[in-house]
Amino acid sequence: MRIALAGNPNTGKTSLFNRLTGSNARVGNYAGVTVEREVGKWKIGARTVEVMDVPGAYSLAARSAEEQVAIRSIFGLDPGEPRPAVVVVVVDATQLVRNLYFAMQLIEARVPVVLALNLIDVARAQGTAPDPQRVEGLLGVPVVAVSATTGEGMPALAAAVERVLTEPDAGRSVVPWRYPPALTADVERLAGMVEAWSPEEARALGRWALLSVDVEDELVDVPEHVRREVIRIRAEADKAGRDIDAELIGSRYAWLDAKDFGVRGTANIGLTERIDRILLHPLWGGLGFLLAMGVLFQALFSWSDPAISAIEGLFGWLGAGVAGVLPPGVLNDFIVQGVINGAGSVVVFLPQIMLLFFLLGFLEDSGYMARVAFLVDRLMKSLGLHGRAFVPMLSGYACAVPAVMATRTLERQRDRLLTMMVVPLMSCSARLPVYTLIISAIFPPETRLLGVFPAAGFMMILMYVFSTGMALIAAAVLGRTLLKGPKVPLLLELPPYRLPRLATVLRQMWMRAKTFLTEAGTTILACTIVLWALLAFPRHPLLDHDYAADRAAILANAGLPETESLLSGQRLDEVDAAETAERLQKSYGGQLGHFIEPVIAPLGFDWKIGVGLVGAFAAREVFVSTMGVVYGIGSDADEASVPLRDRIRQETRADGSPVYTPLVGLSLMIFVALSAQCMSTLAVVRRESRSWRWPALLFAYMTVLAWVASFIVYQGGTALGF
Amino acid sequence: MTLASIPLHTPVVIVCIDGDRQYRRRLMELGFLPGVSVQVLGIAPFGDPLDIEIRGCRFSLRSAEAACVHVRAVSAEASAELAAK
Incomplete structure (x- = not known):
């Protein structure tokens, strides 16, 4: 038995889902679209039912496959998916009329429903609580007042759902609202053309098609003859001076607005408005925004550090322990350097992921996230990005992995993909050690630009400005070409401020962490092992x-x-x-470095840098330790290692000229800044986009971009005599 | 007169909505219908989007789209006041 939870966004649907299902939900995916869903178990008396959450929507009407998820899951239209036996419509009791508009569409279709008037405690405190009995009397379906926050009404909700489960007709009603005769005739004609469970459902699908089908929609699975008929009906109505959308929507609202649901007094959104007078103020709002984003950034960039170090320490200790116990050999290396190291490189992302989703949960549930989108909309729009893309882009400065995961906050697939495609260009913290090493080796601290500015600091700032600029340009270009979509105007609800529930936030955070570990994590682990094998084999090269x-x-x-x-x-x-250096040079990875030398030579790189770039695939900062091995200094060299820095300065080509001229250094930094050299990012993009196409595209375009940019810098610089 | 051209904190009444069909449909589904009272509460930095209140609910619309929502004054006196502003 499956029941569905459906309703408008911002109705506390997730909190209710959590309260009903506890901690045993699993994250899945709706067929054909990258819309996630959670399915959990709820015990009602002696039965256990499966609860599925339906993405929040203001209406069943849709213009894209993504928006069709609501109607498809409620009507059980996807093959292999059971039709929900009951749909619990979660209604925000403080926004009754607008929420009932959604419920009416299910009632019309004779889907067995139970209405949960959620946030009833808030509505009561505001003095605008509707009367559940009146609502039930008018709509003819069971109505229960609940509060997912306090737990009020849960037994009554369970009882109502159980009653409808046993007797589906208890959740159905004779529709009391009417449509104009001309519209009714149109709907009848369409109803005769669709397959449905009941004549009422056929009519509901007919109304849905009238509202949704358009000459240029992106709907899937709408039969061609239905589509043609809708377009014909609409054209005819246009000629007759009728407005079908207004007839349909207007009739529903006319009924809703005429009825008395027992709501007394008007909603007092005074507190939210007072807070917004500060938080959306041109000056104070701007400062508040900077503060909030500053905290978020600081959390990702530095607060996560102790946990990251602890995890690295733990896995290092574990590896050393196992290495000591097992006899030396290929199995030992495989377990220590492949498996344990690989598991470590997955778990190491958890602190940032959990911190980011903890903070995101607060931003979303408090209502501030919508304000962030509101404040930056103008700026982001000019780049072709949604306002909500701001937080993922900002997070990208810390690490692309949690940042790509944070694109979940965007509602539309196109917006999510576009953000995912440009976030990895933001200069993440793993690039920092590479910049630091190269800059310190090539620009000694005493170097001054124009005699004043310290060259090292200037170069560092330049790299950040450069990568940000490239990310913004990439967004503008990709958004106008490959990810060009229909222009969807902004329609953003600014929900009332609410105190987030810690349990809900923590649960969402944990779900994210879990899906990362089980889905992206396995890919990352596999890649680490492959990379280890590349650098560790052949075992006995001819030295x-x-x-x-x-x-x-x-x-x-x-x-x-x-x-x-x-x-x-x-x-x-x-x-x-x-010996380690020579073994690395003779390994498959080392040979790969040799192999790609002709490709990277025009960028000013030799094969040793090539080996470093291959090794950096594990994580960009690994470039530093790989170079340490390549130059025979040891794998424990970090960006502050003096021997490594000196070695880089002394490294010469066959003709005796230095390898690392300032131009090569710049070219190398630009390459590291722009290339998609991070298998974890690619793994997480695969997980979030649910296809290999997008990570492949990401890798291809960033590599080409990096190569071209480095080529221009190196060859241009050489031509100019630098 | 449209939602994009009226002064802040001045309730007005929706007359009709034009523009892109899908967007118009969305607005109407949220209750933006003729006869409903609406007001602009604020404007985001850089002049866009608008912060709009309708039916005790707040939505953000860009001014290009708000210009498709045609409105009139609540009453004759309000109309004179609006003209004065």
């Missing part, structure tokens, strides 16, 4: 140098005095590092 002989020589010469043995230990380390 140019006899390192064992070196070691033996050092040990043979080692004298007894303390300083001497320390020195020989150091020499042994050097031999080890040299």
